[in-house]
Amino acid sequence: MKVLILPDEQAAVDRAADIVARTVRDAPDAVLGLATGGTMLPLYETLAQRHAAGDVSFARTVSFNLDEYIGLPPEHPCSYHSYMREAFFDRVDIDPSRTHLPRGDAPDPQAAARDYEAAIERAGGIDLQLLGIGRNGHIGFNEPTASLGSRTRIKTLTDSTRQANRRYFDSFDETPRYAITMGVATILASRACLLLATGAAKADAVARMVEGPLSAACPASALQLHAKATVVLDREAAGAL
Numbered sequence: 610m611k612v613l614i615l616p617d618e619q620a621a622v623d624r625a626a627d628i629v630a631r632t633v634r635d636a637p638d639a640v641l642g643l644a645t646g647g648t649m650l651p652l653y654e655t656l657a658q659r660h661a662a663g664d665v666s667f668a669r670t671v672s673f674n675l676d677e678y679i680g681l682p683p684e685h686p687c688s689y690h691s692y693m694r695e696a697f698f699d700r701v702d703i704d705p706s707r708t709h710l711p712r713g714d715a716p717d718p719q720a721a722a723r724d725y726e727a728a729i730e731r732a733g734g735i736d737l738q739l740l741g742i743g744r745n746g747h748i749g750f751n752e753p754t755a756s757l758g759s760r761t762r763i764k765t766l767t768d769s770t771r772q773a774n775r776r777y778f779d780s781f782d783e784t785p786r787y788a789i790t791m792g793v794a795t796i797l798a799s800r801a802c803l804l805l806a807t808g809a810a811k812a813d814a815v816a817r818m819v820e821g822p823l824s825a826a827c828p829a830s831a832l833q834l835h836a837k838a839t840v841v842l843d844r845e846a847a848g849a850l
């Protein structure tokens with residue numbers, strides 16, 4: 610695991626954006642795994658700015674997002690489909706037909722999960738998987754105790770994750786209880802991983818991921834097994850290392 614500690618949030622975001630931009634410049638039809646969450650917003654902003662400046666094109670990029678809330682249709686303002694359109698897809702030249710997110714409103718979510726895995730395989734696998742980290746060490750929506758061998762499936766969200774996501778919904782009750790998420794093994798199968806974490810609230814989870822035992826209690830620690838995992842941190846997120 611390569612750990613890069615940058616002086617502040619924007620420096621960390623810039624470094625992560627360099628890695629994404631280099632990937633699509635080297636291989637314009639690269640398959641990117643994309644993530645959501647507050648941490649990713651400045652990264653998408655930076656990539657959109659670089660695109661507007663003519664520095665990077667996503668015209669041939671294929672993308673697969675990590676996860677989506679169960680019960681939310683793509684048009685729901687709090688869905689990850691909406692997040693991705695607003696934060697990134699509508700701001701760059703990516704072809705919408707090449708973007709993929711799991712469907713949260715599929716009539717048969719288990720079948721949708723299997724189909725999603727098959728679609729990733731048909732695309733030739735993921736070249737670079739972007740990741741954030743939850744305060745409890747989750748990646749995607751793989752909460753603590755998620756099987757390290759898991760593939761895309763339905764997961765129950767912990768109360769702490771629902772509390773963290775509550776700010777996007779009208780009430781805690783309306784905050785989704787389930788999500789469809791790539792599994793830990795789906796993430797590990799990508800050819801490279803790039804985890805971005807910023808801010809002091811992530812410091813404990815980051816320390817458990819990087820220095821703690823490899824354990825399903827901290828799903829992000831599974832990245833210790835990955836041959837090409839890069840962790841980009843600002844000084845605050847690195848504070849407990």
Ligand code: GLP
Pocket residue numbers: 644645646647648649675676740741742743744748749750770
């Ligand atoms: C959600 C997402 C994760 C993300 C995490 C952290 O649970 N499913 O992919 O990494 O939140 O989000 P934030 O960056 O807002 O702290």
